[in-house]
Amino acid sequence: MKVLLILSGLIAIRAGVIKxxxxxxxGVTINGVYxxxxxxxxxxxxxxxLAVDYSTNNLYFSYNIHAxxxxxxxxxxxxxxxxxxxxxxVVNGFAQTVDQKTHDIYIGGSxxxxxxxxxxxxxxxxxxxxxxxxxxxxxxxxYYSTFPNQFLYTLEDGESKxxxxxxxxxxxxxxxxxxxDMFYTxxxxxxxxxxxxxxxxxxxxxxxxxxxxxxTTDLNxxxxxxxxxGIYAVKKxxxxxxxxxxxxxxxxxxxxxxxxxxxxxxxxxxxxxINRHKKC
Ligand SMILES: *[C@@H]1O[C@H](CO)[C@@H](O)[C@H](O)[C@H]1NC(C)=O
Numbered sequence: 001m002k003v004l005l006i007l008s009g010l011i012a013i014r015a016g017v018i019k020x021x022x023x024x025x026x027g028v029t030i031n032g033v034y035x036x037x038x039x040x041x042x043x044x045x046x047x048x049x050l051a052v053d054y055s056t057n058n059l060y061f062s063y064n065i066h067a068x069x070x071x072x073x074x075x076x077x078x079x080x081x082x083x084x085x086x087x088x089x090v091v092n093g094f095a096q097t098v099d100q101k102t103h104d105i106y107i108g109g110s111x112x113x114x115x116x117x118x119x120x121x122x123x124x125x126x127x128x129x130x131x132x133x134x135x136x137x138x139x140x141x142x143y144y145s146t147f148p149n150q151f152l153y154t155l156e157d158g159e160s161k162x163x164x165x166x167x168x169x170x171x172x173x174x175x176x177x178x179x180x181d182m183f184y185t186x187x188x189x190x191x192x193x194x195x196x197x198x199x200x201x202x203x204x205x206x207x208x209x210x211x212x213x214x215x216t217t218d219l220n221x222x223x224x225x226x227x228x229x230g231i232y233a234v235k236k237x238x239x240x241x242x243x244x245x246x247x248x249x250x251x252x253x254x255x256x257x258x259x260x261x262x263x264x265x266x267x268x269x270x271x272x273x274i275n276r277h278k279k280c
Contacts, residue, residue: 025278025280028245030245033276034279034280035261035274035275036275037270038271038272040270041084041269042267042269043267044267044268045064045267046063046264046266047061047062047251047252047264047269048072048213049061049062049135049136049252050216051105052098052255052256052262053118054100056103057080057257058077058078058079059077059078059256060074060107061096062074062096063075071092072092072094073086073092073093074086074087074094074123076118079271085121087121088121089114089122089123090107091111092110092111093107093109093114095107095108095135095136095144096108096136097142099142105118106136106138107136108144109133110133111129111132112126112129112131113125113127113136113144113155127142127155127158128146128153128155132147132148133146133147135171135172135173137176139175141154141155142154142155142156143163143174150172151167151171152174165182165193165195165198166182166193169184171184171185171186172186173215175215177221177223178220178222180194181236182195184215185212185215188202188206190202190225190234191203192234192239201239203239210228211228212225213226214226214251214252215234218255218259219255219257219259222234225253226253226263227250229246229247230246231253231261245261248265249266250263251263252264256271260272
C-alpha cells in the first residue's frame with residue numbers, strides 16, 4: 001500500500017514536471033529541433049523585404065510610415081544587440097539586398113537604387129536613376145525590377161539592362177539558389193529556371209497557395225518562401241513548396257548568420273532562434 005502510494009505520488013510529480021516543461025515551450029519545433037521565438041522589434045507597420053548582412057548580423061528591412069498610403073522607410077536592426085537605426089537619405093526606401101562578398105548594401109527607393117555605407121550610416125544614389133524599384137537581389141550582379149511594369153533588369157558598371165533570361169515575363173519575387181537556378185514568381189505561379197536558359201519549370205500555381213509575400217535564400221543558398229500562413233521550403237526534389245512552420249500574416253523572410261529564420265508579420269520582426277538543448 002505504502003509503496004503504491006509512493007509510486008503514484010512519484011508519478012504525479014513526474015507528470016507535473018512534464019506539464020511544466022511543456023508549458024515552457026512557447027517557441028516552435030522544426031524537424032525535431034526547438035527554436036525560441038524572439039521578438040526583435042515590434043510596433044512596426046508591415047516590415048518588409050528583409051535582408052541580413054552576414055558579416056555584422058545586421059538586418060535591413062523597410063516599413064510603412066503612413067498607414068493609409070505607400071510611403072516607406074528603410075531601416076537597420078542589429079540582430080545581436082537590437083540596436084535600431086532608420087536609414088536617412090533614401091526616398092521611399094523599400095527593397096534591400098546585400099552583396100555578401102563586399103558587404104555592400106543596396107536599397108531600392110522610388111527614384112532609383114542607393115548604396116548604403118554601414119560605417120558612416122550614409123546612403124547615396126547609385127543607379128537606375130528615376131526608376132521606382134520594386135524588388136532587388138544581389139548574386140554576382142545586382143538584379144532589380146521596377147514598378148509598375150515589373151520587368152527584371154541588371155545593373156552592372158552603372159548600366160541598366162533588361163535581363164534576357166526573363167524578358168518574356170513580369171517578375172514579382174526573384175532569387176538565385178546555390179546551383180544557379182533562378183526562382184521567381186509572377187501572377188501565374190512560382191517557377192524555377194536555370195540561369196542562362198529560358199526553360200521555366202512550374203513549382204506551384206498561384207491558385208494553389210495563399211498569397212506569396214517573399215522569396216529568399218538561406219545561408220546555404222537554399223530557397224524559402226514566406227506565405228501569408230507560414231514559412232515554406234522550396235523543394236527541388238519534389239518541385240513543390242513544403243511547409244516548415246505556420247505563422248500568422250507573414251510578410252518578409254530572411255536568415256541570420258547562424259541560419260536562424262527571421263521573419264516579419266504585419267507589426268513585428270521575429271527570430272526563431274535554435275536551442276539544441278531544450279526538449280519540447
Ligand atoms: C509567368 O512565367 C512563366 C514562365 O516564365 C510564363 O510561361 C508565364 O506566361 C508567365 N505569366 C505571366 C502572367 O506573365
